[in-house]
Amino acid sequence: MPAKKAVMAQKESATEENRQASSFADSSTTGATGTATDIERVCELLQTFMSEQRSKDESIQREMARQEQRWRSLQHQFGLLQREVQKGQFTAETSGTREEEQERQTQTRILRSSQSAVLTQPQQPEQLPAQMLKLLNGQ
Numbered sequence: 001m002p003a004k005k006a007v008m009a010q011k012e013s014a015t016e017e018n019r020q021a022s023s024f025a026d027s028s029t030t031g032a033t034g035t036a037t038d039i040e041r042v043c044e045l046l047q048t049f050m051s052e053q054r055s056k057d058e059s060i061q062r063e064m065a066r067q068e069q070r071w072r073s074l075q076h077q078f079g080l081l082q083r084e085v086q087k088g089q090f091t092a093e094t095s096g097t098r099e100e101e102q103e104r105q106t107q108t109r110i111l112r113s114s115q116s117a118v119l120t121q122p123q124q125p126e127q128l129p130a131q132m133l134k135l136l137n138g139q
Contacts, residue, residue: 016048
């Protein structure tokens with residue numbers, strides 16, 4: 001919205017400058033009698049132009065500052081997002097590692113308990129597979 005207002009203000013000032021320039025051209029054709037008024041008009045036009053230029057420069061500076069602030073904010077948000085994604089990946093990697101470690105520990109416990117059961121209890125050969133199945137199934 002502010003950009004549209006600035007454009008409309010520029011168009012209005014250009015129209016005013018054109019009117020002033022045409023009135024200056026009309027007065028310059030009257031001859032040498034209007035020399036003092038012509039100089040005054042040129043001074044007025046120049047002052048008007050300078051003040052409009054100053055206001056345009058100020059609005060451009062404000063817009064640049066606003067854009068710079070938005071850019072910095074965007075960079076900050078991107079950095080936060082990047083850290084969050086990296087943190088999530090690290091958490092996923094470590095949780096995967098933890099799950100794998102737990103699985104290995106479970107398998108090791110099953111193996112040890114099955115070995116100890118086999119070594120401590122003399123069994124008939126046909127009973128061993130049934131006991132191993134029970135141990136593997138956690139029963």
